[in-house]
Amino acid sequence: MKNLLTIFFMGSFLAVSAFAVQLSTIELSVQNMTCNLCPITVRKALETVPGVKEVSVDLKTKVAKVTYDKEKAKLSDLAKATTEAGYPSKLLRR
Numbered sequence: 001m002k003n004l005l006t007i008f009f010m011g012s013f014l015a016v017s018a019f020a021v022q023l024s025t026i027e028l029s030v031q032n033m034t035c036n037l038c039p040i041t042v043r044k045a046l047e048t049v050p051g052v053k054e055v056s057v058d059l060k061t062k063v064a065k066v067t068y069d070k071e072k073a074k075l076s077d078l079a080k081a082t083t084e085a086g087y088p089s090k091l092l093r094r
Contacts, residue, residue, distance in 0.1 A: 021069050023053060028064040028089040030057070030082060038087065039064075045085035049077050063092060
């Protein structure tokens with residue numbers, strides 16, 4: 001019985017691990033942000049990208065911090081979203 005429980009728990013752990021999301025957090029340098037509405041627009045544009053989990057945008061530093069699923073989104077998808085919203089961006093740091 002003890003062996004069955006051990007096998008069950010190990011199998012459960014492996015099943016959960018197989019579905020673990022590979023999240024990555026990056027910072028984007030965002031151009032053209034000049035007013036208090038700009039960060040909201042940038043945030044909303046980034047949130048439309050499938051796989052994006054969390055976004056924060058700082059007007060003062062002109063930096064967007066994005067946490068996303070690397071299996072669903074690419075850096076180019078994030079840059080495209082901000083650019084299409086009128087705010088070109090590039091990778092600042094990973």
